[in-house]
Amino acid sequence: MFNKLCIIGVGLIGGSVAKAARANGLAKTIVGYGREQDMFNLQTAKRLGVIDEFYIDSVGWVSDSVTQQNADTHVGLRLSPNPTYAIEQAVQNADCVLIATPVASIEAIFTQLKPFWSKDTIYTDVGSTKGSVIAAAERVFGVVPDNLVPAHPIAGAEQSGVEAALVDLFFHKRLIITPAKCANPAAVQTIKAFWQGQGALVSVMDAQHHDSILAATSHLPHILAFALVDMLGHKDEQTEIFKYAAGGFRDFTRIASSDPLMWKDICAANKQEILPLIEQLRAELAKIHGLLVNDDYQQLFSTFAYAKSARQRFLNQFEVPIMSKSITFHIQNGGKLQGEARVPGDKSMSHRSIMLGSLAEGVTHVKGFLEAEDALATLQAFRDMGVEIEGPVNGELTIHGVGKHGLKKPEGDLYLGNSGTSMRLLSGLLAGQLFNSVLTGDKSLSGRPMKRVTEPLALMGADIKTTEKGTAPLVITGKAGQLQGIDYLMPMASAQVKSCLILAGLYAQGETSVTEPAPTRDHTERMLAGFSYPVKQEDSKVTVTADGKLTAADIDVPSDISSAAFFLVGASIAEGSDLLLKHVGINPTRTGVIDILRLMGANIEVLNEREVGGEPVADLHVVYSPLKGIDIPEDLVPLAIDEFPVLFVAAACAKGQTRLSGAEELRVKESDRIQVMADGLQILGVDAVPTADGMIIQGGGNIGGGTVTSHGDHRIAMAFSIAGLRASAPITVLDCANVNTSFPEFKDLVKNLGLDLVCEES
Numbered sequence: 001m002f003n004k005l006c007i008i009g010v011g012l013i014g015g016s017v018a019k020a021a022r023a024n025g026l027a028k029t030i031v032g033y034g035r036e037q038d039m040f041n042l043q044t045a046k047r048l049g050v051i052d053e054f055y056i057d058s059v060g061w062v063s064d065s066v067t068q069q070n071a072d073t074h075v076g077l078r079l080s081p082n083p084t085y086a087i088e089q090a091v092q093n094a095d096c097v098l099i100a101t102p103v104a105s106i107e108a109i110f111t112q113l114k115p116f117w118s119k120d121t122i123y124t125d126v127g128s129t130k131g132s133v134i135a136a137a138e139r140v141f142g143v144v145p146d147n148l149v150p151a152h153p154i155a156g157a158e159q160s161g162v163e164a165a166l167v168d169l170f171f172h173k174r175l176i177i178t179p180a181k182c183a184n185p186a187a188v189q190t191i192k193a194f195w196q197g198q199g200a201l202v203s204v205m206d207a208q209h210h211d212s213i214l215a216a217t218s219h220l221p222h223i224l225a226f227a228l229v230d231m232l233g234h235k236d237e238q239t240e241i242f243k244y245a246a247g248g249f250r251d252f253t254r255i256a257s258s259d260p261l262m263w264k265d266i267c268a269a270n271k272q273e274i275l276p277l278i279e280q281l282r283a284e285l286a287k288i289h290g291l292l293v294n295d296d297y298q299q300l301f302s303t304f305a306y307a308k309s310a311r312q313r314f315l316n317q318f319e320v321p322i323m324s325k326s327i328t329f330h331i332q333n334g335g336k337l338q339g340e341a342r343v344p345g346d347k348s349m350s351h352r353s354i355m356l357g358s359l360a361e362g363v364t365h366v367k368g369f370l371e372a373e374d375a376l377a378t379l380q381a382f383r384d385m386g387v388e389i390e391g392p393v394n395g396e397l398t399i400h401g402v403g404k405h406g407l408k409k410p411e412g413d414l415y416l417g418n419s420g421t422s423m424r425l426l427s428g429l430l431a432g433q434l435f436n437s438v439l440t441g442d443k444s445l446s447g448r449p450m451k452r453v454t455e456p457l458a459l460m461g462a463d464i465k466t467t468e469k470g471t472a473p474l475v476i477t478g479k480a481g482q483l484q485g486i487d488y489l490m491p492m493a494s495a496q497v498k499s500c501l502i503l504a505g506l507y508a509q510g511e512t513s514v515t516e517p518a519p520t521r522d523h524t525e526r527m528l529a530g531f532s533y534p535v536k537q538e539d540s541k542v543t544v545t546a547d548g549k550l551t552a553a554d555i556d557v558p559s560d561i562s563s564a565a566f567f568l569v570g571a572s573i574a575e576g577s578d579l580l581l582k583h584v585g586i587n588p589t590r591t592g593v594i595d596i597l598r599l600m601g602a603n604i605e606v607l608n609e610r611e612v613g614g615e616p617v618a619d620l621h622v623v624y625s626p627l628k629g630i631d632i633p634e635d636l637v638p639l640a641i642d643e644f645p646v647l648f649v650a651a652a653c654a655k656g657q658t659r660l661s662g663a664e665e666l667r668v669k670e671s672d673r674i675q676v677m678a679d680g681l682q683i684l685g686v687d688a689v690p691t692a693d694g695m696i697i698q699g700g701g702n703i704g705g706g707t708v709t710s711h712g713d714h715r716i717a718m719a720f721s722i723a724g725l726r727a728s729a730p731i732t733v734l735d736c737a738n739v740n741t742s743f744p745e746f747k748d749l750v751k752n753l754g755l756d757l758v759c760e761e762s
């Protein structure tokens with residue numbers, strides 16, 4: 001990418017950039033530059049092969065005879081009697097000059113660089129404050145040069161010096177680029193690609209925004225740690241308090257061991273952002289002071305409890321999901337999908353078959369049940385509530401229904417794993433039972449919003465406690481006979497909320513009506529009707545009452561169109577593909593993916609349409625066809641809500657721009673599917689820009705290889721695997737164990753049909 005990269009300051013950060021640039025083929029020649037006191041670091045960097053050559057500024061050199069001796073014997077050293085000569089040599093013909101020195105030195109470095117500033121070079125830095133870099137450039141150059149692209153990798157390590165440099169210091173770490181308004185877009189793009197090539201997750205924002213974020217989360221905590229130790233250190237001199245200080249003090253003050261000179265400089269550089277935060281902190285301390293003075297311990301508790309949950313939210317971002325094993329998919333690029341397949345049963349219907357089969361009177365036989373972790377979590381929950389369920393064997397189950405009032409109090413919590421559908425639907429069903437219950441889930445499920453169900457349920461008289469954030473565990477006090485029907489207009493298009501309220505409505509007095517802002521999957525309504533339960537449907541409003549019973553009925557679960565979607569996209573993007581997907585559910589509330597792909601030019605035929613157990617089913621024939629970018633109609637969003645991860649891959653392969661909007665719900669799925677897909681696509685070299693409610697993808701370019709993570713989200717893992725069909729190099733997808741929540745057979749099936757995927761378990 002760069003023929004010559006010059007790094008000014010080859011310490012921990014500069015050295016790590018050099019190592020990563022070399023490892024990822026981002027620079028042919030890497031040179032270092034420093035002052036006389038940096039010589040040791042530069043010598044070490046060259047000895048370790050981190051840089052190819054280095055240059056030193058000779059100011060003050062002659063007075064230091066020991067260093068002179070070392071220097072003279074060192075091959076890599078370039079000395080000059082003229083202090084500017086070394087820097088001129090260092091930056092000559094460099095495509096990129098990267099300044100990796102403390103923020104306070106950047107103005108002096110700009111001044112040194114000014115006589116040799118070249119329009120053919122891109123200049124960037126890694127300083128932790130950005131407004132100061134732009135201001136320094138204005139002072140030195142008059143205006144900010146358009147080829148200066150300031151950046152800040154949010155990564156570091158306790159140690160310093162090039163010996164501590166790490167090739168993966170920036171891998172999967174956030175990096176913020178803060179171009180001035182006048183910056184040359186091509187230069188910004190080059191720096192973005194340079195960091196993405198090292199695996200960094202790049203965001204672009206203005207310098208002031210960057211500085212305000214960092215002031216709050218980095219600079220203020222350092223000030224606080226320094227301040228506390230300053231205050232207590234003086235006390236300690238008189239009363240030896242440190243002798244009795246333990247882990248809490250050590251943890252809180254760890255960052256007060258940071259370099260005081262560097263932090264003095266950072267605070268000075270970002271003073272404008274830091275000062276108002278100190279004022280806010282004063283007010284917060286004054287609030288706590290007041291609560292203590294007034295013995296307001298309830299408020300004090302709320303303040304502490306809120307802080308604890310906010311910190312958990314922060315920690316959740318880093319936690320590796322607890323899985324029995326870690327699974328990585330290695331995908332060889334290329335291939336095509338050919339043949340015939342039947343993907344596993346529909347997840348939404350499998351959940352509902354257990355729920356309604358259990359509440360029915362009589363024995364329900366289920367065929368095509370999805371034997372994957374999510375549906376099995378629902379199955380286990382009903383066994384825990386005393387329902388006898390035989391199977392599953394080859395997708396077949398026999399449920400001995402206990403009737404609407406036959407569920408028993410579970411002995412322990414009901415653990416629902418990763419399944420949002422189980423938790424939200426069960427919250428409605430359990431709100432009106434005779435017994436209390438507690439619903440728990442894994443880390444991802446415990447972070448997902450539950451207020452969307454607990455708030456309307458509370459309007460019905462339910463008693464469900466969540467965490468302060470409105471997340472699981474859900475502690476449900478059964479209110480048998482006390483729920484009241486409501487007429488609820490859903491604020492978002494959610495089948496889970498609708499189904500939750502319908503299930504609560506089976507136990508409520510009067511009518512329970514739910515109106516949806518846009519059509520969502522209607523499997524609950526259809527299956528209730530299949531069990532002979534009265535359900536009234538008028539336009540977008542569905543109404544139930546408690547007057548009725550469910551009569552056992554056999555269920556044939558069709559293949560899940562959400563699982564078929566990976567193959568619909570795979571065959572559409574890989575030249576030479578020709579695939580027949582059998583017995584797929586094509587309920588009109590689920591077929592958005594077919595409509596969107598067809599609008600993009602896909603060749604999908606719907607064959608042999610039939611109705612099985614109240615649900616439309618068909619075989620889908622898909623043949624490769626070049627795709628074009630589109631603006632995805634917003635009315636199709638709820639009808640394809642689970643398919644966007646793989647539709648983003650289709651968009652990356654489509655010629656031109658694809659724009660998705662109105663899909664903010666994607667941010668609260670098993671992962672934040674907008675951010676996680678944009679991050680991964682960018683790593684693969686795709687121009688994908690996340691927006692608050694969607695994404696803009698410039699498709700048709702090259703999809704590169706690389707390592708991406710699924711963030712424990714099954715659909716992300718499968719979407720990036722499918723991208724391998726069109727990639728120019730192999731793709732590795734980390735954290736794929738969650739594919740087992742919806743599609744355990746994926747890896748084998750996709751391999752049989754033509755994608756070279758190797759699954760590594762550790």
Ligand code: S3P
Pocket residue numbers: 347348349421493494495496497499521641642665
């Ligand atoms: C589902 C509804 C959808 C979908 C989920 C399954 C269901 O969620 O994303 O995978 O079975 O009702 P929302 O209702 O939250 O959109």
